[in-house]
Every structure is written in C-alpha cells, then in structure tokens.
Amino acid sequence: MDESPGLTKVLAHIDAGLDTSRQTLFDWLRIPSISAQPAHQADCRRAAIWVRDRLFDVGFVAELRETAGHPVVLARHAGPGPHVLFYGHYDVQPPDPVELWTSPPFEPAIVDGPRGKKFVARGAVDDKGQVAMFLEAMRAWKDVSGTVPGNLTVVIEGEEEVGSVNLEAFLRDNRDALRADVALISDTGMWNVETPAVTTRLRGMVYTEITVHGPDKDLHSGLYGGSALNPINALTRILGGLHDDDGRVQVPGFYDGVAPVSPEQAAEWQALGFDEAAFLGRIGLTEPGGERGLSALDRLWARPTADINGIWGGYTGAGAKTVIASRASAKVSFRLVAGQDPGAIYAAFERFVRDRLPPGARMEIQSFSNSPGIEIATDSPWVGMAQAALAEEYGRPAVRIGSGGSIPVVESLKRILGIDSVLMGFGLDDDQIHSPNEKFEQTCFHHGIRAHARLLAKFAQA
Numbered sequence: 001m002d003e004s005p006g007l008t009k010v011l012a013h014i015d016a017g018l019d020t021s022r023q024t025l026f027d028w029l030r031i032p033s034i035s036a037q038p039a040h041q042a043d044c045r046r047a048a049i050w051v052r053d054r055l056f057d058v059g060f061v062a063e064l065r066e067t068a069g070h071p072v073v074l075a076r077h078a079g080p081g082p083h084v085l086f087y088g089h090y091d092v093q094p095p096d097p098v099e100l101w102t103s104p105p106f107e108p109a110i111v112d113g114p115r116g117k118k119f120v121a122r123g124a125v126d127d128k129g130q131v132a133m134f135l136e137a138m139r140a141w142k143d144v145s146g147t148v149p150g151n152l153t154v155v156i157e158g159e160e161e162v163g164s165v166n167l168e169a170f171l172r173d174n175r176d177a178l179r180a181d182v183a184l185i186s187d188t189g190m191w192n193v194e195t196p197a198v199t200t201r202l203r204g205m206v207y208t209e210i211t212v213h214g215p216d217k218d219l220h221s222g223l224y225g226g227s228a229l230n231p232i233n234a235l236t237r238i239l240g241g242l243h244d245d246d247g248r249v250q251v252p253g254f255y256d257g258v259a260p261v262s263p264e265q266a267a268e269w270q271a272l273g274f275d276e277a278a279f280l281g282r283i284g285l286t287e288p289g290g291e292r293g294l295s296a297l298d299r300l301w302a303r304p305t306a307d308i309n310g311i312w313g314g315y316t317g318a319g320a321k322t323v324i325a326s327r328a329s330a331k332v333s334f335r336l337v338a339g340q341d342p343g344a345i346y347a348a349f350e351r352f353v354r355d356r357l358p359p360g361a362r363m364e365i366q367s368f369s370n371s372p373g374i375e376i377a378t379d380s381p382w383v384g385m386a387q388a389a390l391a392e393e394y395g396r397p398a399v400r401i402g403s404g405g406s407i408p409v410v411e412s413l414k415r416i417l418g419i420d421s422v423l424m425g426f427g428l429d430d431d432q433i434h435s436p437n438e439k440f441e442q443t444c445f446h447h448g449i450r451a452h453a454r455l456l457a458k459f460a461q462a
Helices: 005-016 018-029 038-057 128-145 167-173 231-239 263-271 276-281 296-302 342-354 381-394 408-417 442-461
Strands: 061-065 072-077 083-089 109-113 116-120 151-157 182-185 197-202 204-213 305-313 327-336 362-371 399-403 421-423 439-441
Touching: 005 018, 005 128, 005 442, 018 038, 018 116, 018 128, 018 442, 038 061, 038 072, 038 128, 038 151, 083 128, 083 408, 109 439, 116 442, 128 442, 151 167, 167 408, 182 408, 197 381, 197 421, 204 231, 204 342, 204 408, 231 305, 231 327, 263 296, 263 399, 296 399, 327 342, 342 362, 362 408, 381 421, 381 442, 408 421, 439 442
Parallel strands: 083 151, 083 182, 182 421, 197 399
Antiparallel strands: 061 072, 072 151, 109 116, 116 439, 204 327, 204 362, 305 327
C-alpha cells in the first residue's frame, strides 16, 4: 500500500526525532512509580501528571481523575473516524532485588546488544515504553500536520501492577464518556524482533492462598510425631495430587468449556517454527513440562494450567529445629483460557482441597484474582487494520499469537463497556519484564512509534 504524503512526512519526522523520543521516555522512566509501595504514592502521582501534560501538549483535553488509590489519566481528542480508546498504565513493579541490576533501575541506561541499542530501566517495556510509542506517534502527527488524526480517548491507569483494583469502578462511573468502537492496548509482544504480531488470546487467572491448620501450637516432633496431625504433610499430599502423570489437572470440572484450537490456527502456529528446546534452554531447562501429547504453543497459549507459586510452614531457618508446625500455607494459581468459568474453578479447587483434608484438620482459602481467559475474533476489522499497519511497517505479515499472561482490563472493557480490544505490542520474550535489568530494544521502540502512526491514520480513515 502506498503511503499518503502526510504519513510519509510523519514517518520521516519520527525517524529524525528518535533521540528526542528516547529522552522523553527516559524522563518518564526516572519517576519510580511503584504502585505496590505506599512510599511511592507521590511518585505515582508525578508519573500521572507527566503523561497528562504530554497529552495536553498534543491537543487533548486531559485531566487526572481521582480513585480510591492512584489517579487515572483521562484525555479526549475529538476528530474524524471511529472512536478509539487507548489504554495503558504508568505504574511499575518494584525493582527488587536491586543488587542484580547492572545499572540503577530508575536511571535509564543505553546498552549495546546483539540487536543494537537497548534501554535498561524498570518500566522500559512494561508499560511506559509501549505507552510512549503511542504518545510519540501522536506528537509526530501534531508536529507535521497540526493535529492528531482520529477520534480518541486515552485512559492511563496507575494500578495495573497491583491488580487494577479501582479501574472497574472508574470504568463504570465513566461508562458514557468511555464508550468507543474499539480499544487499543500496547502491553504485549512480538513474535520475534523481525516479525510483528497481534495478540488474540490471553489467559485469565484464579489466584488463591490455602492454609491448613492442625494443632494449636508448634509441637516437638519427637514427643508428638506419630500422633499429632502434621499440616505440612497434609497440604503437600493434597497439592501433590493436582496433576496426573500426563500433566492434566485433576480438579473436577477443570477442563469444562476448554475448546480445541482450530485447524487454521494450529497451522498458523505450526508455521512459526517455535523452538521449544531453545526457549527452555535460555532458562536452564532441557525438558518441557505441562500436558503431554500437545504442541508447545498449544500448552503455552491455548491450555489452562495449575501451579503452586509458594509454600511455607514450620521452621525454615538455618540449622535444625524439629517441630510439627501448627499450620501450612501455599499460594496456588490457575491460568485459564476462554470458555472456563473462574468462579467455578475457584469453587472446584476449594472442594478439591476440602475433600482431601485428614480428620482433625481445617482450612482457609482466599482469592486474590479472578478473571476469565480472552479470545479475540481474528476476523475483526480492527485486528485487520493493525495487521495491515504492522505489515506495512515491517515488510512482512503480522502473525496472530497468544499470550500465556493475563491483561484483565481486556475482559473489563468488554464486560463493562461492550468493546473489543486490539493488542498490538512490541515487547520480546527476553525483555525481562518484572525482573532485574528490564529492557526495551530501541528498534522495537522505533518501529512501534511508526506502526502506531500508521494505525492512527487507518483508524481516522475507517
């Protein structure tokens, strides 16, 4: 597709201004907007003000909307075309363990790597860097043409990394103002650095904490061992039965609603040539886990999982202390796919544990997350526009991929506002999201700005 003269000028402006775009992002990355830590409440507000002011600079009516937690940035630009809602978040994960960083986590560094330069900082790719691509694409259009194309609303929240606890109330309270034709989100990834992608599958989440209680105090294991109930033994025995020898989850009804991947989608994934051995080798493993008899991408993108994320009880310090603990706890999460009912999964897991408790034990269970899996229609015209913009930018087709992770806002936007989402992201598997030395490749940042500029033009002309 030939570029319009206006778009050609915008893309050239983006190329010439890449250093300025990078420094703009670095200014934002220096703000330690850690939503999980009360000591950084003022920093979260500073990060919100920063993005509000950038939106104001490109012609939006922009404001902070207060919530029970950190504020939401809400901005509006009326223009031609369908109404597009852009969502992102300005909060970041804690940088711990700080000693593993090669540079201070909130002092962005430019580092040479095998793909060229990369930006190293907390929030570089999740999600400040990806939001900044959209902001810089709009700034380029404003600089070149005097206005941003399209009919746009922007919502940037500050609590995504702590579960978006106040976002649903914000969406409900502002339902009329936020109604749109489609949502655009850049918080996902590419297939690889040369191959762009649109994510059409996201796994949901049920996250629980189980505590099994036994005696009313820790006991001497010599005096009471063989008579007193040991909660650690009980809990590990129960959780040891979560999977069978083929890796299938044994919670009754767990696979209700799980549909097989279509032959068309399976063929598309097979053509990607995923190297699971290399994927595992980067993390020090040689053999895959999960369900037997399924392809790697099926297991990663289209099948649900159950995992014990932490387990504790009794004495865990240095040396010996022979006790029978009074209680034992574990955190257990379930990644869900479209068609599964999170409430039913939670209830079934509670029954699974309760039915296996030994006499005299009692249990407590808490739920920290409860969101369904998402599957976006691949024949959506909005997905088609994103694929076209990416194909034009990269000179190769944009593939449709899944993600094993969760972005709960996608389900919230559908349920509360009735709108589907386009997930056009530019992260890579090795960006070390949530880990020390999080990074964003400069080439991904650059192409991401250009691709968003192209997509803005397509949306405005739709």
